[in-house]
Amino acid sequence: MSDRWDREQVLGLAPDAASAKAAGGVAKPTTWSGTGGDDGAVWGECRGSGKSAYQVSVDLAEPAFRCSCPSRKFPCKHALGLLLLWSDGEVGGGARPPWVAEWLQERDGRAQRALERRVTAATKTKDTKTRVPKTAERRERRVGEGLAELDQWLRDQVEHGLAQAEKAPYRLWDDAARRLVDAQAGALAGQVKALAAVPRQPGWPGRLLAEYALLRLLVRAYQRRDELPAALRDTVRTRVGFTVAQEDVLSDGERLRDRWCVTASRDVATDQLTTRRVWLRGRASGRPALVLSFAAPGRPLDASLVVGTAVDAELAFYPGAQPLRALVARRHGAPEPAVPTGTSVRAVLDEHAAALARDPWLDRWPAVLAAGRLGWTAQGRLHVIDDAGEVLPLRAAEPWRLLAVSGGNPVTLAGEWTPSGLRALAVWHRTEGVVIL
Structure with missing residues (x-):
């Protein structure tokens, strides 16, 4: 059985607050039957308002979700409720039912066909560039x-x-x-x-x-x-404004396999598009990476990279003097709960300075601080202070959740370092685990 996620990680997948609240209502063992799980998937049947129970399955590697209910939300409350039960240890092991095995086989087949299409598309793109x-x-x-x-x-x-x-x-x-x-x-x-x-x-x-x-x-x-x-x-x-096709990145981009910790995520909405920025950091390489996904307003964004987990994966990086943006080219197993390795304030600033020397137009940089304590200046500004006594200003429109979680104790803090300060996005507490801000 794959390492179970905690409740914060599960609820972080919810498309909105209403779905997260509704998931708690169906996360009751008496509502479910035929539940089970293994290293790659979790499944079960949830009693609904109709005559037939809803068949729910989750591929833990992406994660990906399937439910026979008519909800247009993704993942729906039943998938989230099943994961909450699994997180609480209420789902045991077992053999995959035929409907689960069939769905997972179809997913594997689609992934292989998609890979073949990308390779073909990359070849066609190169041919087109030479012709026109x-x-x-x-x-x-x-x-x-x-x-x-x-x-x-x-x-x-x-x-x-x-x-x-x-x-x-x-x-x-x-x-x-x-x-x-x-x-x-x-x-x-x-x-x-x-x-x-x-x-x-x-x-x-x-x-x-x-x-x-x-x-x-x-x-x-x-x-x-x-x-x-x-x-x-x-x-x-x-x-x-010149773009690089994903096919070109996957075929020609720099590849790096590592165990990537998902340190932070932020959604930015405009009138036309919602962009999700997901920040990763390699365990062995120490290298940062940024995975972007886009969706029209009201449409679900890619939820396969969950803050507070680590995934063994191979990334393909977009070209540039400071390669940061990347695509997940291949996964090697399901994500597992993980705490990122934090650094000092000085290390964050030194790393950012080196990156800025390579790309002067960088407007944000991923930061993970270890053993940071929160404090206020005489002017009433919130800062984070490391063990060496060095500080970074914090950007937090609503700092109370962060203050409540830390409780005056040192925490691991992740976010985006910008010219106006550190925007805190996630915090790890010794006993509470990861909390999304």
Whole structure:
């Protein structure tokens, strides 16, 4: 039987708070029959409102879920309830029923076919690139023209002074971003549009000027891309908006197998898309990795990487001077509960400085602090303090959950280090285990 997850890890899979609450209502042994599990799966039949019980199964390796109920939520309350029972030790071992074995075999077959399709697609993509170089040349030319216009726009902003930007409408940045979209520089357009949200706080002109300087650096780097090392050129192209197909990453990207601890996760929603950032760190390599998934509003996101677990997997990294984003290329077993190895404040800052030297446009970096204690400054700002007495400012709109979990004791804290402080996303307590913030 695979190591059982705790309740926090199970409820972390819920698509919303209502599903998590409903799962507790069905996580009762008297509601279930035919439950069982092994190293790869958990299953059971849950009594519902109809005549027939719902057949529920969970593939622990992904995890993936199947339930015969009509719910459109994923995972549904029955799958979560079954995992809660399993977490509490209420599900024993046993042989897989035919309906469970058939589902898992179908999943294995689909995974193999998907792998074959990716290999075929990668081959076709390379063939297409060799046949239509003029399309790529036109794209490069349009992007170049768009960045030349942005360069002039940045010069104008600085020449006219930043004072006018304080009362400028969002249209100032939206119009510049729209022109970059037309020039097919989508990633850069997003960065320009985000400038409208720079907080109008004391010192904001300096922050805005720094953002303008980074944009100008990116423009100049793209204009001189032929003089850059290959890895840095890949980073510049990505920051501008040139994408790399997943098939190319899986076929040509750097591969690294390790036992990857899932340290933190954060969902960011916009009008068009919800993005999930999942941060990993290799046990043996100590290397950080970022796995992204996307979904339209209201649609489920990939829930296969659960904070507080570790998975033996091979990652394929996107190209760049500071390779960080990755795809899970292959898994080697089911995830298991794990506590990440934390470091000191100095180690976090040194690692971030080295990464920033390779990629000056990094806006966040994964951090895991060991034995951190929480404290307040005289100005009322929350900080985390390590054993050496060094501190990092914390970003926490609602710090009370974090304060309650720590209780004044040292904890392992994971999150995203940003220019405005450490955004805490998960905390590990000696007795409470992992708590998602």
